[in-house]
Structures are given as C-alpha cells and as structure tokens.
Amino acid sequence: MNSYIEVRDLQYSFKDADILKGIDFNVAEGEIFGCLGRNGSGKSTLINIMSTLIQPTEGYIKIGGYDVVKNAVEVRKRIGAVFETFYTPPELTPFDYLYYYGELSAIEKPVILEREEALIKTFNLERYEHRKLSSLSEEIVRKVEICRALISYPRVLLLDEPTRGLDIVEKKGIWAFLKGVSIEEGVAIFLTSHDLQEISELCDRLLVLSEGGIGYYGTVEDLAIEKGDLEKSLTAIMMGQ
Secondary structure (H helix, E strand, O other), rough: EEEEEEEEEEEEEEEEEEEEEEEEEEEOOOOOOEEEEEEOOOHHHHHHHHHHHHHHEEEEEEEOOOEEEOOOOHHHHHHEEEEEOOOOOOOHHHHHHHHHHHOOOOOOHHHHHHHHHHHHHOOOOOOOOOOOHHHHHHHHHHHHHHHHHOOOOOOOOEEEOOOOOOOHHHHHHHHHHHHHHHHHOOOEEEEEOOOHHHHHHOOOOOEEEEOOOOOOOOOHHHHEEEHOHHHHHHHHHOOOO
C-alpha cells in the first residue's frame, strides 16, 4: 500500500507542556486508520496539526507528499476535516451550506449539485436539506458536517469523534458509507474515537496515544490476539500500564 499520510518524530509543546512526544505512523490510500486515547492525550492536537491549523514543535507530517507547514495550501486542497467542536452558520440550510463549500473548492456547479445530492441521500438528509441549521439537532448537524468535509472529493478525511451522539443504527450507516468512500474513492481516513466497536468495525490499524506518546501502533487483530481481551488491553495502554 502507498502511504498518503506520513508522520515522523512529531512533537508538540505548549507552555512547557509536552503534548505530543515522538509520534511516528503512516496511513495508506484507501485505509481507515484509528486513533484512541484518553481525553488530553493529544488526539485533537494531532488532527489540528494534520489539518494545518497549528504547527508542530519538531518533526513533520506529509500528506500526499506535501509538508503541512511548508506546503499548507496544497495540503488543504487534499483534505476534508470534521472536528469534535465546530461552527455551522445558523441561517443557512444544509443544501446552501454544502453548495457554498463546493464553490469554495472551485468545483463546477453541475459537479457540486451531483455530489451534494448523493451525500444528502446517503446520509438520509432529504427532509432536512432546506431547513435552517439552527433548527436541526446536533446529530443531524454532525451528519451535515461529514457531508461538508466530503463535498470536494478530498484525498484525506480527518474525523474527530465523527459519530459521537449518534445511535447505533445511524453509526452503522455512517460506518458503511466511510468504508465505501475508502474503497471506491481511495480516500485515506484518519479518525479518533472512544468507541471500541467503531474502531473494530472500521480500522485495520490503530494508534493508541498514552500521555502524549505511542502506547500502541499496529493492527487491531494483532492486539486482540496478543492481549486476548481487546477492551481491557486498550484501557490499560491508555492508562500507561
């Protein structure tokens, strides 16, 4: 598999606190890669660096061969991101919101409309597409945000807790869609989650952060075979045991 995301010796410090310490991993084209860790372990910081919002203290990340610091504009053309907390314009409808982001990505109108229609249908948003975002539940808005990240046909999708707050039926629908995107479009997907079922369902490989460092990096299958009880072993790793 060809690596599309390459992370080497990544370090990030803030006010004399080491948030990330020597992180190394790669994500291939068409791979769904998971990242776990306790709150404060550095997961969101890692996504913020990958999405060019903040710069690492040391080390580097390359996406599609482009450095996230030196070539930030090129990186942004290739990624779509959904953060754990986000802002959506309350007066816009999902339809207008998605169309706006399509225009920002310099996509031709017929392509925007085709992509938008497909995403809205996939996420069962037809009944909400012309209602103001301010009137919609957090669960529906979260789905709209995932659609927004996908509207420009990104090569990399960065997802921070993408199914938080959704019920199991909605989660499974999104899982199936993400699998399809990774296989059919070859998108490299990096997702953080606290949901072990989500990780087991979607990810072949994962990174477990423990106190800013690497607690585990490898396949879910190898970890399960090695430790026996996946949930207990992941909890122990995240606790630094």
